[in-house]
Amino acid sequence: MKGERVLYPCYFDASLTRQQGRRIPRSRAVKDPALPDIERAVKRCGVRYRVEQKSHPAYWWKHEGRIVVSWPQAKEQLLRKVAGNLEAKHAVKR
Numbered sequence: 001m002k003g004e005r006v007l008y009p010c011y012f013d014a015s016l017t018r019q020q021g022r023r024i025p026r027s028r029a030v031k032d033p034a035l036p037d038i039e040r041a042v043k044r045c046g047v048r049y050r051v052e053q054k055s056h057p058a059y060w061w062k063h064e065g066r067i068v069v070s071w072p073q074a075k076e077q078l079l080r081k082v083a084g085n086l087e088a089k090h091a092v093k094r
Contacts, residue, residue, distance in 0.1 A: 005075045007067045008056040009033045021058055028083045035065045041085035042067055
């Protein structure tokens with residue numbers, strides 16, 4: 001998994017606290033992010049990825065899935081980039 005980063009929906013969920021698993025600022029997070037929404041945001045970033053049907057260890061019962069992204073840089077940079085695309089998509093939806 002060298003050069004790969006794992007993204008879970010809880011990283012982008014505005015209803016969660018940082019302690020509960022949110023990884024981006026609440027101002028950039030969205031309400032109830034779904035895996036297909038995150039997948040579209042990752043696709044807009046133009047990076048290689050794959051979707052896996054695995055759960056976040058803290059939320060093993062939710063079965064939300066995850067996205068594994070080929071990304072050689074810091075995970076925080078990827079999170080900001082995906083959050084920007086996700087945020088833009090949700091702004092149109094509102």
